[in-house]
Amino acid sequence: MDEQQRTEEQVNIQPQPEKPAGKYIRIKPFKFIMLMFLTILVTAGLTIFALTFGEEKIVEVKVPIERTEFKQLYDAFDELKENYYVEIDDEEVIHGAINGMFDALGDPYSDYMNSEEAAHFNESLSSSFQGIGAEIQERDGYIMVVSPIKNSPAEKAGILPKDLILSVNGESVKGLSASEAVLLIRGEKGTSVTLMIQRGDEEPIEMKLVRDDIPIETVHGEMGDDKIAHIQISSFSEQTAEEVARSLAGFEQQGMKGVVLDVRQNPGGYLTAALDISNFFVPEGKPILLIQGRTGDPEAMVAEGGKKFDVPVTVLIDEGSASASEILAGALQESAGAKVVGKTSFGKGTVQTVADLPDGANLKFTTSKWLTPNGTWINEKGIEPDVDVDTAPYASLPYIDPKEELKLEVNSKLVNAAEQMLEVLGYQVGTVDNLFDEETEAAVKEFQKASELEETGILTGKTTYALMDALREKLRADDPQLLKAKSLLTGKEPTTEETTDKE
Template structure:
């Protein structure tokens, strides 16, 4: 190194220093500080005492300059360590007091994670969340090809975990889990006050294992106990069928990594089968990746027209517009409901305001914010809201949702609670479960007499009819396979006699006839 014009060699100890300053054998002693020529020109060879004194002088002078700068100069001249963050003084004090005075050893990671969780919770934003390493890995799984669990999108609001919507064909959907169901316990353990990420760790698990959710539904006095067997949940997000009249019905269940490509493939398949019109369906779709929503919206909006806007804090709104590319050119209508959230609402707003597409169904969920997931160094993750999103016309739908052009309610039987197949219902039993079973039997066209919650002779006859048609033993007792057979019959009816889908189909056929 070069210091003040002198060429000095760094040494490891005083003996090396002595050796490096001794004269070669057979040479006369050199005068102190005699000049010599070297490869880089003249340098000064120092005696040990002079060298050591020079080092002390340099140290002292450097210290003096530092003190002078701190005393008389700009305070920014010298920075020692990280700048003080006065807003964290109380936090540091609390941590130090716990570490010093708590009666047992503290878990440092748990304390730090808890502090970060506290900051996120204090925002009062149900869509902002801190995820430790395990929770972050679960989050990444949810947008990958598959994961193991029950298949339901949940969120935390005011300390309560609620279902946004179950995934199509998932164990949760088959067990009768509905949007807005409140999960109050998992395997008997209360989850009141937990974050969504914490609840997910309890609900998810290996394929083949079971989990029991305690559900509070609507105004029902008694909570429901729903046992669900976990399974592999494939992230297959697009389902297509060709209806009568060459109207395609394509359902998008979430906006994941491959959804756009899946949708293109489904559209191509429907075109090859003769598609003349399309009903796109995002009911029960809780959202997903913004990029996927943009790509899909672009299929239905003319080049140059707005898709949506985003607005960050203190900035003007940024408008995203449709680009050239593949476009769907047949008449389209879009199905939405209270389980259509986030990316589903971006699509609905773009199609409605920029393409004039008719929306059919129920008011959407109402999530008008955008989240960004930021990975921390240890693999944990902070997902927090970074912007609002606005519709093409600048409307903020947050906590209001998007109203359909044509409102169509679900039939009451679609909201019936799940029947517990482990319960034995027979002649003489009076309960809410019996009443739900009577309503199901009535919905599928089997007369049970008066729907009053009493399992009487007419109920026995109705159950025997279900058992006969399902080729089961005709006992007249509703339990086990008979219960599952009844719920399967109702599910088929809901899919076949879907009033919202029928109305959406009617609208696109009207457009074709014009």
């Protein structure tokens, strides 16, 4: 059956016409594979050559080059890694090496900040932070105050520009960078920090400060019946120029006749803010400052068009005026004919750039120096005022710790300071000396009565705070530098504090 079926199927198959045979190359499988492999290699080589050396390069192929200048660094690291008596912390050692590079620059304004330090630095440029409110820098191995921030715990405690911070909570800060010291000084609102302060040749004094929110309210303005606007700029942030513009516009509508720009105790900030504020007063086309890079001639940054306030202006400076404050003062002094009043400024004539690293750390380093419109470099010299005016003598009296108890028979330099404060406020203390006697006690009781405090005759706690607050208010109401700055605009001489005019 099967056999018959197969025969029938064969019979039914019709023969197909034959097609001419094609041409084929016969090759063994091994040789074929090797040929394909060789083809791929040649193609890849030609592609790399074209991309690397062709006229229209898409990718630049780089071969790692050994940095021979780092050989000693690598050798030192390997030696420590291998033979130090305990296991080293790689990250800490590497951060230390980077810090060492910045220390070798000898530049107090260039600094390496690890991620934690960088976070604090960035926080200080935001709307607020928590701490004592003092701008500091490292100088000659010491931590020096550039300026306390207005209305901060540092200002209220009486910390002054150029005070040296010797220790924080008993820990010496000598040899630390400014960013390292900030980590020790800052903390949560309501917590306290104890600083050992050295002022000039005086004995170091211990100050206990309570940390607080430090708002970055950079502009405070007021105008009295004399129509002279007094605009205080505490720092130069991103919004400062806009705040100054709003203040000036408001006072202009009220009949402003002159402006006192007050940058005392202002440690600086953004260069752009100083340029924008200067632009309100410097005529278009005149230089605001010159920038000098590593190479080339100084490049002038000139005033542009836009809103101008065509009124007489004076600028107030002191030892705490630095950086952007000095740019503003120099620009108005040399390009706008403004008189500068007060004391010689701090003297910071360099510009810094901040570079962010992938791990959150920062490199802050000097990229150029700036010169006044006349080409003067004020670094470590400062801007000299046209009219030299001292602050009130009592402005530099030492801080009195409210924990101290000054009472009968106490003999101390702090008693001397307290007696001077009371005398300035109009209380009779007898002879100003170091002895807390009956007359001092009577003066304290009289002050306590006026301040609605318990009349114990002992200077401590709330009484000490009230005394220092009253002294600050006295200074604000009877400010010889501000009075002189206003008198130059009104033509009326101030009735307090003698001044020395350079002209």
